[in-house]
Amino acid sequence: MSEAGFLELTGIESAYGSTAVLKSIDLSVRHGEFVALLGSSGCGKTTLLRAIAGFVTPTAGTIRVGGYDVTQQPPDKRGMALMFQSYALWPHMTVADNIGYGLKLRGVSRAERAQKVAAMQALLGLEGLGERKPANLSGGQRQRVALGRALVIDPEILLLDEPLSNLDARIRLSVRHELRALQQRLGITAIHVTHDREEAMVMADRIVILDAGQIAQQGSPEEVYNKPASAFVAAFMGAENLLTLQGSVEGDRLVIAPGPANALGSVPLASRPLVSGAIEARFRPEAAQLFPVDAIPTLGPGMTFRGLVRSVSYPGGVWRHVVQLGDREVLADSLQAFAAGDQVALHVPAPSLFLFNSDANRIR
Numbered sequence: 129m130s131e132a133g134f135l136e137l138t139g140i141e142s143a144y145g146s147t148a149v150l151k152s153i154d155l156s157v158r159h160g161e162f163v164a165l166l167g168s169s170g171c172g173k174t175t176l177l178r179a180i181a182g183f184v185t186p187t188a189g190t191i192r193v194g195g196y197d198v199t200q201q202p203p204d205k206r207g208m209a210l211m212f213q214s215y216a217l218w219p220h221m222t223v224a225d226n227i228g229y230g231l232k233l234r235g236v237s238r239a240e241r242a243q244k245v246a247a248m249q250a251l252l253g254l255e256g257l258g259e260r261k262p263a264n265l266s267g268g269q270r271q272r273v274a275l276g277r278a279l280v281i282d283p284e285i286l287l288l289d290e291p292l293s294n295l296d297a298r299i300r301l302s303v304r305h306e307l308r309a310l311q312q313r314l315g316i317t318a319i320h321v322t323h324d325r326e327e328a329m330v331m332a333d334r335i336v337i338l339d340a341g342q343i344a345q346q347g348s349p350e351e352v353y354n355k356p357a358s359a360f361v362a363a364f365m366g367a368e369n370l371l372t373l374q375g376s377v378e379g380d381r382l383v384i385a386p387g388p389a390n391a392l393g394s395v396p397l398a399s400r401p402l403v404s405g406a407i408e409a410r411f412r413p414e415a416a417q418l419f420p421v422d423a424i425p426t427l428g429p430g431m432t433f434r435g436l437v438r439s440v441s442y443p444g445g446v447w448r449h450v451v452q453l454g455d456r457e458v459l460a461d462s463l464q465a466f467a468a469g470d471q472v473a474l475h476v477p478a479p480s481l482f483l484f485n486s487d488a489n490r491i492r
């Protein structure tokens with residue numbers, strides 16, 4: 129099997145009635161890769177997962193597994209297991225019977241079933257719980273039973289539809305790591321649908337960000353976090369502070385015109401595909417650095433703004449400030465607490481300042 133393209137989606141389109149939900153999705157997933165499909169509610173994540181699983185038939189495009197076209201194959205002929213948001217365990221069946229259910233449907237003998245179920249219980253730390261009913265398990269244990277039921281049929285691809293969203297916050301953190309470790313140990317290919325950015329970041333080899341049925345960007349967690357390809361991705365990945373600036377490209381720099389909260393400045397263009405005109409600048413609260421206006425140290429490349437602290441709160445670890453810059457308000461975190469009414473300088477280092485042409489003069 130070649131490394132690239134174990135699961136290949138080409139030109140996948142899907143619609144409910146006349147409403148297009150997926151628009152020409154191309155995606156190539158390596159064998160053993162963990163891919164997170166990330167996006168806001170209604171962007172088409174679940175529809176894409178269900179198309180891969182075979183529960184939704186695409187209106188166009190092909191799905192290949194190991195080079196074999198499965199687009200017209202029923203779900204049970206695709207070598208995939210799907211794990212849902214609600215684990216939907218059979219309440220009247222024991223843990224062992226729940227795990228072995230898929231094997232029974234496939235006509236696997238009782239002896240082989242018992243052996244595979246025992247192996248799965250051992251793998252998932254469910255030894256000794258085989259005779260319990262789901263009602264007598266913790267949320268995390270139930271989730272592992274559902275995972276065991278999905279994995280026991282030896283799928284080549286594991287499809288996960290928000291499987292952790294019903295767990296309480298603390299269990300969810302440990303189950304994320306358990307699930308990721310298990311996926312790596314088994315070398316199984318996984319596609320995980322989530323709207324939780326941190327969950328995608330800590331679990332996936334690659335994040336695919338969907339926006340209105342299209343892939344907005346795909347890359348490693350570091351790439352999509354540090355090099356967002358569009359204002360949408362930057363905002364979705366947490367750079368929600370927004371300023372509108374006027375920029376002109378001069379050589380290898382973007383010169384930024386004086387504005388209500390900034391003097392004339394410039395930042396290296398680096399490889400940003402910008403043209404002169406209105407610029408949308410985005411940054412994360414934690415990227416901002418705050419200083420008293422009368423004590424600004426020497427700063428590296430970036431933009432420095434002048435503003436007024438409107439309010440201060442303590443979410444933990446850092447102080448969070450609402451700072452007014454011209455007619456905009458932004459959030460800025462600092463280890464030092466400033467007070468409402470303080471005049472501050474707010475510096476955003478160049479690598480953390482995400483710049484895009486505004487819609488009116490966007491070049492693509």
Ligand SMILES: Nc1ncnc2c1ncn2[C@@H]1O[C@H](COP(=O)(O)OP(=O)(O)OP(=O)(O)O)[C@@H](O)[C@H]1O
Pocket residue numbers: 144149167168169170171172173174175176323
């Ligand atoms: N059976 C259906 N009939 C009509 N429209 C549907 C159907 N299922 C989903 N949709 C619509 O298709 C779009 C994509 O839905 P989908 O469930 O794939 O989104 P999602 O990204 O998984 O959202 P969420 O995170 O809320 O689950 C939404 O606008 C949704 O309203």
